[in-house]
Amino acid sequence: MLSKLLMPVIFTGAALFLSGCGPEEKQTSTLKMWVAPNITQETFWGAVIRDWNAIPGNPKIEFTAIPVAGSSEEAIMNALASGTEPDISTNIFIGFATQLAGLGQLTDFSTLEGYDALVNARKMKPFIDAWEINGENNVIPIYVSPIVYWWRGDLLEKLGVDRVPVTYQEVYSLSEKNVAAGGRYSMQVTAGKNWWDRWFDFVPLYYAASGNKPYLKNDRAEFNNPAGLEVLTFIQKMFLNKWSSYDFTAADDPLVTSDVIGAVRGPWDITRYREQYPDILKTIRIGPMLTAAGSAAPATMADSKGLVLFNSSDKKEEAWKFIQWVYSNPKYDVKWLELTNMPPAREDLLTNPLFSGYLNNNPLAKEIISYVNRATPPAATTRTIDVQRSMTQMIERTIFENRSPAQALQTSADDINYTLGK
Structure with a gap:
C-alpha cells in the first residue's frame, strides 16, 4: 500500500526537466522494468521474466525494485527528471498515473495494436474503464483488492x-x-x-x-x-x-x-x-x-495498482509485446493470486476453472474476491x-x-x- 506521494508542486519542478530526456539519450539493448519494492512481487516478476528471457528471440528484460526513496513516486519522478527511467513500471496508483499522464509521460495503450484483444482475453474491461484518465487508457491494472x-x-x-x-x-x-x-x-x-x-x-x-x-x-x-x-x-x-x-x-x-x-x-x-x-x-x-x-x-x-509504459521508451514495440504476453497468459494471474492473495484485475475469477484450485483452498480469499466486481478505484485526480x-x-x-x-x-x-x- 502507498505510504507517501510527492506534492504536485514538487512534480512541477521535476517537470521542467522532463522535455530534455529523449529516447536517444537512454538507448540500451535491454528492456528495463521497475517493480514494487516488495519481496513477494519481486519473486513473481522474477519468475515471469525468467520465462520470457528463456524464449529464443525475445528481447532481454532486466527488472529491479523501484529504487529506495521517500516513495516509489518520488523515485520515478527523479528518474524521469534525470533520464534514467525504465521502459515499464508497476506499482502505479491512479492518482500518480493521472499526474504522469498530465505531464505527457505515459503511453495510451488503446492506441497500440492488439489492445482490444488483450482486454478481452484477460476479461478486464470493467477495470480498464474504471482506470480511464481523460479519455485515455494509460494503465494496465494489475490487481483489484x-x-x-x-x-x-x-x-x-x-x-x-x-x-x-x-x-x-x-x-x-x-x-x-x-x-x-x-x-x-x-x-x-x-x-x-x-x-x-x-x-x-x-x-x-x-x-x-x-x-x-x-x-x-x-x-x-x-x-x-x-x-x-x-x-x-x-x-x-x-x-x-x-x-x-x-x-x-x-x-x-x-x-x-x-x-x-x-x-x-x-x-x-x-x-x-x-x-x-x-x-x-x-x-x-x-x-x-x-x-x-x-x-x-x-x-x-478498490485498492488497485497498475503497469505503465513510458513515452520515452525507445523499445515500445518490444515492451508492448512483453505486456501482451504476460496478460494474455492466465497462468501468470493464477501465480500472482497464489503469491500475493491480491485479486488480479479480471472479472472471471469466480467462474474461470483455472482459479478454482486456489479458491477452493482459500475460502476467505474467495469471499473477498466476490466483491471485486463492485470495487472502484479512487478518484483520478492530481491532487x-x-x-x-x-x-x-x-x-x-x-x-x-x-x-x-x-x-x-x-x-x-x-x-x-x-x-x-x-
Missing part, C-alpha cells in the same frame, strides 16, 4: 450475534451489547490519521452509501450530499459514544488483540495473519461496507493528497470539535473546490 470488513466471529458469537453487521444500526446495537458485556470498542472505524487512510474508511463507505457515485467529478467535490451525510454521521456517532478510538496503530492490530470486533483489512493481510496469527485467522468472517439500509451488494473501493487531507480534517472536526456532520462536509467540500480551482 476490494476494501471489506474483517469481523472476529468468535467475539460476535460471545455476544450472541450470529451474522456480521451490514447496517449502521446493527453496529450500534453490537456496540451497546459489547459495552454491557464489559467491552469497550466495537470497531476500528478509521484506518489512521494519514491522508491515505481515507481509502480505507470514508471513501469506501461513501461508495457504498451513494451506490458507487464519484466523490469527485469534473474537479469538484461531490460528497456533500445525503450519502456523505449518512457516512459522516455514522463515523461521528461511533466516536461520540466512545465505541471506537482514533489512536489505534498498525503496530498494535486491535483486531488481533481483541480490542475491536471488526476492522477493515485487505487480502494482503491474509498471509500475515496466516503466519503470525493463524488461530485468529480461523475466526475471521468477511463483511461488506456498512450502509444505512443494509444494501444486498454495496459498492466499495489526491490535498483532497484526502481535507477529508481527514473533516472527520477530525466531527470527533474533536463536535462540529455537525453537515457543517464538516460543507467546509471540506468548499476547501477542496477552492484547491481544485472550482
Whole structure:
C-alpha cells in the first residue's frame, strides 16, 4: 500500500526537466522494468521474466525494485527528471498515473495494436474503464483488492450475534451489547490519521452509501450530499459514544488483540495473519461496507495498482509485446493470486476453472474476491493528497470539535473546490 506521494508542486519542478530526456539519450539493448519494492512481487516478476528471457528471440528484460526513496513516486519522478527511467513500471496508483499522464509521460495503450484483444482475453474491461484518465487508457491494472470488513466471529458469537453487521444500526446495537458485556470498542472505524487512510474508511463507505457515485467529478467535490451525510454521521456517532478510538496503530492490530470486533483489512493481510496469527485467522468472517439500509451488494473501493509504459521508451514495440504476453497468459494471474492473495484485475475469477484450485483452498480469499466486481478505484485526480487531507480534517472536526456532520462536509467540500480551482 502507498505510504507517501510527492506534492504536485514538487512534480512541477521535476517537470521542467522532463522535455530534455529523449529516447536517444537512454538507448540500451535491454528492456528495463521497475517493480514494487516488495519481496513477494519481486519473486513473481522474477519468475515471469525468467520465462520470457528463456524464449529464443525475445528481447532481454532486466527488472529491479523501484529504487529506495521517500516513495516509489518520488523515485520515478527523479528518474524521469534525470533520464534514467525504465521502459515499464508497476506499482502505479491512479492518482500518480493521472499526474504522469498530465505531464505527457505515459503511453495510451488503446492506441497500440492488439489492445482490444488483450482486454478481452484477460476479461478486464470493467477495470480498464474504471482506470480511464481523460479519455485515455494509460494503465494496465494489475490487481483489484476490494476494501471489506474483517469481523472476529468468535467475539460476535460471545455476544450472541450470529451474522456480521451490514447496517449502521446493527453496529450500534453490537456496540451497546459489547459495552454491557464489559467491552469497550466495537470497531476500528478509521484506518489512521494519514491522508491515505481515507481509502480505507470514508471513501469506501461513501461508495457504498451513494451506490458507487464519484466523490469527485469534473474537479469538484461531490460528497456533500445525503450519502456523505449518512457516512459522516455514522463515523461521528461511533466516536461520540466512545465505541471506537482514533489512536489505534498498525503496530498494535486491535483486531488481533481483541480490542475491536471488526476492522477493515485487505487480502494482503491474509498471509500475515496466516503466519503470525493463524488461530485468529480461523475466526475471521468477511463483511461488506456498512450502509444505512443494509444494501444486498454495496459498492466499495478498490485498492488497485497498475503497469505503465513510458513515452520515452525507445523499445515500445518490444515492451508492448512483453505486456501482451504476460496478460494474455492466465497462468501468470493464477501465480500472482497464489503469491500475493491480491485479486488480479479480471472479472472471471469466480467462474474461470483455472482459479478454482486456489479458491477452493482459500475460502476467505474467495469471499473477498466476490466483491471485486463492485470495487472502484479512487478518484483520478492530481491532487489526491490535498483532497484526502481535507477529508481527514473533516472527520477530525466531527470527533474533536463536535462540529455537525453537515457543517464538516460543507467546509471540506468548499476547501477542496477552492484547491481544485472550482
